[in-house]
Amino acid sequence: MTKVLLTGGAGFIGSHTGLTLLESGHQVVVVDDFSNGSAEAMRRVAELAGLGPWRQASTEHWTAADPEGGRLTLIRGDVRSPQDLDRAFTVDGGDISAVLHFAGLKAVGExxxxxxxxxxxxxxxxxxxxxxxxxxxxxxxVFSSSATLYGTTDQVPIPETAPLQPINPYGYTKAAVERLLTDVAASAPGWRIALLRYFNPVGAHPSGRIGEDPNGLPNNLFPFLCQVAAGRRRHLQVFGGDWPTPDGTGVRDYLHVMDLAEGHGRALDLLLAEPPQRLTLNLGSGRGHSVLEVVQTFEATNGLRLPYTVVARRPGDSAVSVADPREAERRMGWRTRRSLADICRDGWAWQSANPQGYRSAEKEPIGELIRAQHGS
Ligand SMILES: NC(=O)c1ccc[n+]([C@@H]2O[C@H](COP(=O)([O-])OP(=O)(O)OC[C@H]3O[C@@H](n4cnc5c(N)ncnc54)[C@H](O)[C@@H]3O)[C@@H](O)[C@H]2O)c1
Incomplete structure (x- = not known):
């Protein structure tokens, strides 16, 4: 049984990946400062993985386990704090085999x-x-990189070898970390590093228990559209109806978050099994869908109507962004298995059961945890 540390594991992608790793027999330690993640998500991950009850070991540290050795440990901490990280590496006897580094800020405008x-x-x-x-x-x-590194390229699909030309501070930070990790990998033998460049992760666990819960106004199409469907927002704004695409709206590569979670499991298995290396892989479906196609598929799958208006293009957007995911298939036998309709069904199962995200959840079983999240 391997023990892995997930920074930012209480967030959208980290919570789904944590569940997948627990289900495949890993022990998981999460360190998260809850700036954009949720303790309630952790409670639900433990519930879905059949772990519990939660035990509080200190003011900043909780564990849910089962008799077979399954274990999820949660540490409230900041990745910029050496003390918090030392606690994460030494908790429950230490011996962390690998880190999946999700913690970070991700809103381009901000x-x-x-x-x-x-x-x-x-x-x-x-x-x-x-x-x-x-x-x-x-x-x-394993590092959470992003297709944002490719900037507004015209190349379709985009291979890992495409030039990196980010166009905003978020993208520059991802490029800087890729550079840093490349230098670190070259500095000493033994490093095993995967840079995973995600395209557009969307959807939710099919149970509807965990999903994406953005703070404030969602930046991206899919969570916005889910909030319109749930009545939290009046209508959807589609940015640009005059792109050089079949219906004039932007085309993106959407991948189900469970496919992405499984991609992390594959990358981890590969790194642990093979000799030290640095690996760079696109994680996307290789298929593009326009904004209107997403809207129509969401409506048809869920029997809903989504009011939308087409407005001007946003600066920095591009017409088409689609992954060439063949390297991920070649290196780790991974490809997306879930369709756009699956994404729409599962995303709506989450949003309709949790119209206010985790905030509408009952909080009793890990009250201490939730109180800690809110700093009281
Ligand atoms: N969601 C996307 O569309 C997307 C696309 C490409 C790359 N990524 C990258 O994937 C990673 C995860 O994204 P996500 O969508 O799950 O985001 P998220 O905001 O849901 O998760 C990030 C988690 O990190 C935590 N965090 C933030 N700052 C921290 C700090 N200083 N110390 C400890 N924890 C901290 C947050 O509380 C949150 O739980 C991010 O690095 C993001 O840049 C996301």
Whole structure:
């Protein structure tokens, strides 16, 4: 049984990946500062994985386990804090085999108004993490990179070899971390590093128990559309109806978050099984869907109507962004298995059962945890 550390494991992608890893027999330690993640998501991950009850070991540390050795440990901490990271690496006897590094800030618009915060959390946070890995003898890391690195390229589909030309501070921080990890991998033998460039992760676990719960106004199409369907927002704005695409709206590569979670499991297995290496892989479906196609599929799958208006293009957007995912299939036998209709069904199962996200959830079983999240 391998023990892995997930930074940012209480967030959207981390919570789904944590569940997948628990189900495949890993022990999981999560370190998250709850700036955009939820303790309730952790409670539900434990519930779905059949773990419990929760035990509070200290003011910042909780564990849910089962008699067969399954174990989810949650630490409230900041990746920029060496003390918090030391606690994460040594909890329950230590011996972390690998880190999956999800913790970070991800809103493009916010990164333009708060660049220092983005560089601090995304880049300094990764430096601190690598230092902690050095102190604790761990050299295996899976990093959440992004297709945003490719900027507004016209290339379709986009291979990993395409030039990196990010166009906003969020993208610059992801490029900086990729560079940093490349330098670290070259600096000493033994590093096993996967840079996973996600395209557009969407959808939710099919149970509807965990899903994406953005703070404030969603940045991306899919969570916005789910909130319109749930009546939280009046209508959807479609940015640009005059792109050079079949219906004039932007085309993106959407992948189900459970496919993405499974991709992390594959990357981890590969890194642990093969000799040390640095691996760069696109994780996408290889298929493009326009905004209107997503709207229509959501409506048809869920029997709903979604009011929308087409408005001007947003600066920095591009017509088409679709992954060439063949390298991920070649290296780790991974490809997406779920369709756009699956994404729409599962995304709506989550949103309709949780119209206010995790905030509408009952909080009793891990009241301590939730109180801690809110700093009281
Ligand atoms: N969702 C996407 O569309 C997308 C696309 C490409 C890449 N990514 C990257 O994947 C990663 C995960 O994204 P997500 O969608 O799950 O985002 P998310 O915001 O849901 O999850 C990030 C988690 O990190 C935590 N966090 C933030 N700052 C922290 C800090 N200083 N210390 C500890 N924890 C901290 C947040 O509380 C949150 O739980 C991010 O690095 C993001 O940039 C996301």
């Amino acid at each position: 990164s333009m108004t708060q660049p220092l915060r983005y560089w601090d959390v995304n880049v300094t946070g990764t430096v601190r993490l690598l230092e902690a890995m050095g102190r604790h003898g761990c050299q295996t890391l």
